[in-house]
Amino acid sequence: MPETPGPTPKNLFERYQPYRRRAEVAFWVLLMALQAAFNCVVAVIDAERAGRALPTWQPVTWELSSHLVLLALVPAVVAFERRFPLGFAGFARNLPWHLAGSVVFSLLHVAGMVALRKAAYAWAGGRYDFGGAEQWVYEYLKDVRVYALFLISILSYRLFMLRLQGEARVLDPPEEPAGTAAPAPEQPPPARPERFLVRKLRREFLIAASDIDWLQAQGNYVGLRVKGHDYLLRATLTDFLAQLDPARYARVHRSYAANLDRVAEIEPLDGGDARLLMQDGTRIPCSRRYRDALRA
Secondary structure: OOOOOOOOOOOHHHHHHHHHHHHHHHHHHHHHHHHHHHHHHHHHHHHHHOOOOOOOHHHHHHHHHHHHHHHHHHHHHHHHHHHOOOOOOOHHHHHHHHHHHHHHHHHHHHHHHHHHHHHHHHHOOOOOOOOOHHHHHHHHHHHHHHHHHHHHHHHHHHHHHHHHHOOEEEOOOOOOOOOOOOOOOOOOOOOOOOEEEEEEOOEEEEEEHHHEEEEEEEOOEEEEEEOOEEEEEOOOHHHHHOOOOOOOEEEEEOOEEEEHHHEEEEEEOHHHOEEEEEOOOOEEEEOHHHHHHHHO
């Protein structure tokens, strides 16, 4: 009897997925911890060289308070960059948003670390004085560099994940064998393909258009969510949607489109926006601009 083939072995990207969130959190925690430790040592040495009679806990408090707030701001920067991506397609359009975002980032950073320092000084029986507007300008110049480093880290990691995941692409349909008669004029090929043949990590997959749960624009790519698997195609969301049935697939956000048959629930949000709960358990945003059309 022929042997039953076993399951296809998982590639590195698929094996990494169960640990991805923990690895990402650990990376930022470790990065901030190492940076804080290094800066604490430098701050203590600088104080001694300057002849400032400071107790060690004060420069240590300065650095720890700063890095704790920076660590807390990482999820906000990640979410903000996802909302205003800095890929090749949207760099010029979204750069002003990030320049404004760096100001908010600095204000939150300064407010948080000053609050922590005041609490630490009060606990030690002292009083902390941050300074005036000039001190904030100094802190902002440092925060701009930190904000830029955060963005570079986020974009670099995303590029690494794209390469690890492998780029999927729609393959050209196979050529008809020589001598095969051309189809009759009254039987033209369908305008919208029912299936897509894609290649990913040197493997080919046949994806039924009806199996696509939702789509997401990701810079120069469009991500397809298909039965719990993600495929990245080098295409724009607008161009790929043109190949799908408009009665079944609708744009719900400037970066998302959904299979209407897979929408389980529409969760209203403040401001007229909404969130779509899909049948696979994922949630995708639905902006006010597309919500009325979705209801219709």
